[in-house]
Amino acid sequence: MNYITVDTGKESYPIYFEESFDSLSSAAEKCGCKGKKLCIISDSNVAPLYAEKVKSELEKVFSEVYVCTFTAGEKSKNLDTIKSFYDFLLEHKIDRKSVIAGLGGGVTGDMAGFAAATFMRGVDFIQIPTTLLSQVDSSVGGKVGVDYGPYKNTVGAFYQPKFVYINTSSLDTLPKREFSAGMAEVIKYGIIASEEFYDYIKGNKEKIKSGDKDCLENIIRKCCQMKADVVNLDANDTGIRETLNYGHTIGHSVEGLKEFELLHGECVALGMCAVMDISVKRGYISQDKLDEFVDLLKYFDLPTEVSGLDRENVYNQLFHDKKVSGNKLKFVIADKIGSTIRTSDVEKEEIMTAIDYILK
Ligand SMILES: NC(=O)c1ccc[n+]([C@@H]2O[C@H](COP(=O)([O-])OP(=O)(O)OC[C@H]3O[C@@H](n4cnc5c(N)ncnc54)[C@H](O)[C@@H]3O)[C@@H](O)[C@H]2O)c1
Numbered sequence: 001m002n003y004i005t006v007d008t009g010k011e012s013y014p015i016y017f018e019e020s021f022d023s024l025s026s027a028a029e030k031c032g033c034k035g036k037k038l039c040i041i042s043d044s045n046v047a048p049l050y051a052e053k054v055k056s057e058l059e060k061v062f063s064e065v066y067v068c069t070f071t072a073g074e075k076s077k078n079l080d081t082i083k084s085f086y087d088f089l090l091e092h093k094i095d096r097k098s099v100i101a102g103l104g105g106g107v108t109g110d111m112a113g114f115a116a117a118t119f120m121r122g123v124d125f126i127q128i129p130t131t132l133l134s135q136v137d138s139s140v141g142g143k144v145g146v147d148y149g150p151y152k153n154t155v156g157a158f159y160q161p162k163f164v165y166i167n168t169s170s171l172d173t174l175p176k177r178e179f180s181a182g183m184a185e186v187i188k189y190g191i192i193a194s195e196e197f198y199d200y201i202k203g204n205k206e207k208i209k210s211g212d213k214d215c216l217e218n219i220i221r222k223c224c225q226m227k228a229d230v231v232n233l234d235a236n237d238t239g240i241r242e243t244l245n246y247g248h249t250i251g252h253s254v255e256g257l258k259e260f261e262l263l264h265g266e267c268v269a270l271g272m273c274a275v276m277d278i279s280v281k282r283g284y285i286s287q288d289k290l291d292e293f294v295d296l297l298k299y300f301d302l303p304t305e306v307s308g309l310d311r312e313n314v315y316n317q318l319f320h321d322k323k324v325s326g327n328k329l330k331f332v333i334a335d336k337i338g339s340t341i342r343t344s345d346v347e348k349e350e351i352m353t354a355i356d357y358i359l360k
């Protein structure tokens with residue numbers, strides 16, 4: 001099987017890359033699941049598509065397999081849904097030696113992981129991400145949790161899975177808009193970590209958009225490797241991991257104001273355009289590079305401008321971000337493609353100009 005290893009120092013686990021669910025049972029067997037009970041947690045969109053196949057594959061290894069579903073969407077990502085999981089787990093006599101798997105996007109993975117981290121003080125956990133965003137981002141790194149009222153990801157834990165199983169073919173059924181949103185995070189990795197990877201995306205954009213399996217596996221694998229490298233260096237999210245938030249500061253602000261209109265990845269695309277403008281104004285990056293970047297986002301049907309927002313509101317919203325410490329805004333800025341600096345030293349004027357760049 002094709003895999004890379006994530007090593008946090010304390011724990012180490014594989015991320016498998018496959019084009020079907022057929023090797024799930026061998027992955028489970030390798031990590032010592034034989035004879036255990038399993039609860040698969042999935043959402044109301046993904047379960048009808050894949051739960052049966054995944055269940056029958058895993059029944060080859062586990063003694064009993066149950067599927068617990070919830071209503072798809074971020075609105076379900078709360079403690080009420082977690083409580084419904086606990087009820088289901090108790091009803092099906094899932095115990096400390098059992099395993100929980102998350103089959104779905106980031107909402108599913110974050111919640112299944114949180115249930116696994118807390119039920120009986122922690123049971124083994126498996127990630128089976130099915131969106132591009134969850135395959136390149138949320139399934140790697142061990143952050144799990146739920147929203148609390150309007151506060152995103154406020155209740156949670158660090159909890160690593162036993163393994164991550166990525167079936168790139170599951171992207172065939174993903175709505176195009178969700179795929180594009182995931183591409184924003186993919187492009188982000190190029191900007192923060194590797195010009196070579198950025199050039200690869202540019203050079204293969206047609207293949208990526210048309211769903212070419214080899215190309216997709218290649219980019220997903222590279223993103224996982226880049227995230228794993230950062231996470232390995234900084235498992236508790238204190239320093240270098242901040243670079244993964246590239247484009248997220250202004251992105252989150254737009255997301256907060258446009259909550260029901262734009263997807264997270266779309267807001268990240270906007271946020272990246274804004275901070276890239278700071279790089280241009282500071283002379284780190286040429287205007288041509290910024291134009292090329294904007295064109296790449298547009299190619300993947302991502303927004304690069306947003307209407308109906310007020311610049312002061314966008315600015316004020318920046319201070320609601322979880323990552324703001326001591327009222328100081330922290331920015332990750334590209335000093336060239338493939339490299340970033342972290343700084344709190346950005347003037348309000350500079351930020352306003354960046355916001356203006358994305359406001360229609
Ligand atoms: N833990 C982390 O480090 C981390 C990082 C980034 C994002 N996140 C979290 O991830 C969540 C967003 O993840 P997401 O974008 O995957 O959202 P999601 O889980 O809501 O999935 C998006 C939509 O696609 C559907 N779907 C999923 N897979 C499908 C498939 N293969 N075919 C058809 N439909 C499919 C889902 O039902 C849903 O409607 C947010 O809650 C965010 O906070 C977590």
Ligand SMILES: [Zn+2]
Binds near residue numbers: 185264268
């Ligand atoms: Zn993100």
